[in-house]
Amino acid sequence: MVEEEGFRRYVAHIILWIGIAIVAFPVYIAIVASSQDNALIANGQMSLLPGGHFFETYYQTIFVGTSGSTREPVGNMMLNSLVMALLIAVGKIAISIISAYAIVYFRFPFRMPIFWIIFITLMLPVEVRIYPTYKIVADLHMLDSYAGLSLPLIASATATLLFRQFFMTVPDELLEASRIDGAGPFRFFWDTLLPLSRTNMAALFVILFILGWNQYLWPLLITTRDDMQTIQIGIRKMITTTDALTEWPVVMATAVLAMLPPVFVVVVMQKLFVRGLVETEK
Amino acid sequence: MQKQAIFQSKLLPYALVAPQLAIVLIFFYWPALQAVIQSFLLQDAFGLSTTFVWFDNYIELLKDRAYFKAIVRTFFFSFAIAVSSLSFALLLAVMADKPLRGSMLYRTLLIWPYAVAPPVVGVLWIFMLHPSLGIIARYLRAMGVDWNPLLDGDQAATLIILAAAWKQISYNFLFFLAGLQSIPRSVLEAAAIDGARPMRRFWTVTFPLLSPTIFFLLVVNIVYAFFDTFGIIDTMTRGGPGTSTVTLVYKVYSDGLLGGNLGSSAAQSVILMIMVIVLTGIQFRFVERKVTY
Numbered sequence: 001m002v003e004e005e006g007f008r009r010y011v012a013h014i015i016l017w018i019g020i021a022i023v024a025f026p027v028y029i030a031i032v033a034s035s036q037d038n039a040l041i042a043n044g045q046m047s048l049l050p051g052g053h054f055f056e057t058y059y060q061t062i063f064v065g066t067s068g069s070t071r072e073p074v075g076n077m078m079l080n081s082l083v084m085a086l087l088i089a090v091g092k093i094a095i096s097i098i099s100a101y102a103i104v105y106f107r108f109p110f111r112m113p114i115f116w117i118i119f120i121t122l123m124l125p126v127e128v129r130i131y132p133t134y135k136i137v138a139d140l141h142m143l144d145s146y147a148g149l150s151l152p153l154i155a156s157a158t159a160t161l162l163f164r165q166f167f168m169t170v171p172d173e174l175l176e177a178s179r180i181d182g183a184g185p186f187r188f189f190w191d192t193l194l195p196l197s198r199t200n201m202a203a204l205f206v207i208l209f210i211l212g213w214n215q216y217l218w219p220l221l222i223t224t225r226d227d228m229q230t231i232q233i234g235i236r237k238m239i240t241t242t243d244a245l246t247e248w249p250v251v252m253a254t255a256v257l258a259m260l261p262p263v264f265v266v267v268v269m270q271k272l273f274v275r276g277l278v279e280t281e282k
Numbered sequence: 283m284q285k286q287a288i289f290q291s292k293l294l295p296y297a298l299v300a301p302q303l304a305i306v307l308i309f310f311y312w313p314a315l316q317a318v319i320q321s322f323l324l325q326d327a328f329g330l331s332t333t334f335v336w337f338d339n340y341i342e343l344l345k346d347r348a349y350f351k352a353i354v355r356t357f358f359f360s361f362a363i364a365v366s367s368l369s370f371a372l373l374l375a376v377m378a379d380k381p382l383r384g385s386m387l388y389r390t391l392l393i394w395p396y397a398v399a400p401p402v403v404g405v406l407w408i409f410m411l412h413p414s415l416g417i418i419a420r421y422l423r424a425m426g427v428d429w430n431p432l433l434d435g436d437q438a439a440t441l442i443i444l445a446a447a448w449k450q451i452s453y454n455f456l457f458f459l460a461g462l463q464s465i466p467r468s469v470l471e472a473a474a475i476d477g478a479r480p481m482r483r484f485w486t487v488t489f490p491l492l493s494p495t496i497f498f499l500l501v502v503n504i505v506y507a508f509f510d511t512f513g514i515i516d517t518m519t520r521g522g523p524g525t526s527t528v529t530l531v532y533k534v535y536s537d538g539l540l541g542g543n544l545g546s547s548a549a550q551s552v553i554l555m556i557m558v559i560v561l562t563g564i565q566f567r568f569v570e571r572k573v574t575y
Contacts, residue, residue, distance in 0.1 A: 016374060024391070026448070044414055101298055103295075103299070106294065121310045123562045135316070155305040176287055235402065239408075
């Protein structure tokens with residue numbers, strides 16, 4: 001056994017806590033700032049300890065928004081982000097699992113070309129085709145809509161590959177057994193394959209939800225109406241105004257609210273998160 | 283690899299792949315094709331007529347010093363972000379890999395920044411380092427540093443690299459930890475019996491065995507620095523001061539949005555596409571070699 005002497009262990013503990021402090025510091029500052037008075041912060045007099053405006057700032061942020069340029073309450077932005085993230089996550093899983101099912105469990109002309117057509121999209125992230133995609137979404141009259149926010153991000157080669165890989169490991173005997181029981185393709189999918197895929201779907205859902213919630217460039221382009229903004233866009237618009245007018249406590253409260261759902265998901269569903277992360281990257 | 287047990291149906295499989303195929307064709311292939319076509323066209327100032335100009339847009343682009351600078355800058359950012367984030371994450375992962383009390387707690391406390399969106403990262407960091415109100419900027423000034431990332435391009439670049447590297451620590455940490463845990467203990471024990479001290483054990487045994495993970499993470503980090511830093515840059519500096527933090531993706535965005543030069547913007551998109559294809563290709567080749575991570 002490779003023994004670790006006491007001294008080295010102390011060093012390890014200390015380094016890890018320093019790492020945690022570095023990682024947590026910006027967020028600590030955000031939480032502290034969101035509880036302080038704006039005038040104090042604007043003067044560069046912010047203190048490192050929480051102030052007394054915590055509840056009023058969060059109340060204002062969620063239900064009213066900033067008093068200046070964008071009057072949209074952040075609660076509404078969070079709702080938009082939530083709808084978009086759920087649509088992306090559920091949509092991706094749904095269309096990927098059925099297409100993977102077709103590709104693995106059926107033989108049909110153009111099966112492999114179709115697989116490759118889906119596969120190659122891995123190489124076309126939304127960033128490299130933003131304006132043409134924007135134009136199509138505009139032509140389809142989907143600007144400022146949930147469909148426009150989510151549809152172009154729904155196609156996912158990663159999820160299709162993942163389900164394909166998983167289906168390949170499902171023993172053939174299961175299909176033969178359910179066929180003897182008289183099950184057709186729908187029954188087999190619904191009663192056998194879907195329950196088996198539950199963990200994979202959950203792991204994928206966790207990752208896709210986080211990715212969906214954190215989308216930025218695409219919503220930035222296609223939302224023009226304030227009431228369709230996602231929280232990531234709202235936060236940028238809050239600091240657009242000249243520095244002196246920025247309401248930093250509200251901005252920081254929005255930052256904290258924007259972090260809360262995805263961080264919560266990572267911490268609470270850590271096992272699924274790690275699994276999803278490792279599997280989607282392969 | 284093919285399944286032996288399958289269903290027979292003529293139409294059902296097409297119905298099953300149809301939704302994904304439709305989305306992929308409408309929102310991936312069509313726009314990508316448009317980008318390629320547009321990159322060969324020149325539109326007049328009023329958008330009334332277009333002429334086919336072969337590779338003129340590309341040639342213009344490659345002659346453009348601003349574009350060349352953006353390429354160099356993007357690679358420099360990628361390299362700086364990857365190296366700083368990877369080395370710090372590796373240090374933490376090596377520490378967390380030791381049999382310590384509370385190692386699960388450490389992992390939880392180190393992985394959550396993965397979930398923080400790039401624009402939020404940008405806002406958090408600009409707030410700490412804002413020249414007039416940032417809490418860290420205050421200490422920097424007290425130490426005699428003339429800190430103003432809103433005016434100084436190098437400082438703005440430093441800020442972006444720091445913020446982007448910060449976000450990526452958790453991701454790298456997680457994969458390094460998994461990589462370290464897959465190294466068989468017996469190999470390390472053998473080295474220890476041979477009298478190798480911990481530092482030597484790390485550099486001669488652990489590090490080489492970890493190299494597949496390092497290479498994988500290097501590629502992922504470069505892709506991250508190319509694309510996901512957009513949100514960080516847009517909330518922190520908007521590419522400024524001047525153009526000192528404009529990366530390739532940011533340039534596609536701002537040229538298309540402000541300049542209205544569609545041909546050039548499309549040519550830039552196509553060049554980016556080629557870069558992504560190369561990077562993804564490297565990543566896949568490497569996964570095929572059955573690397574364990």
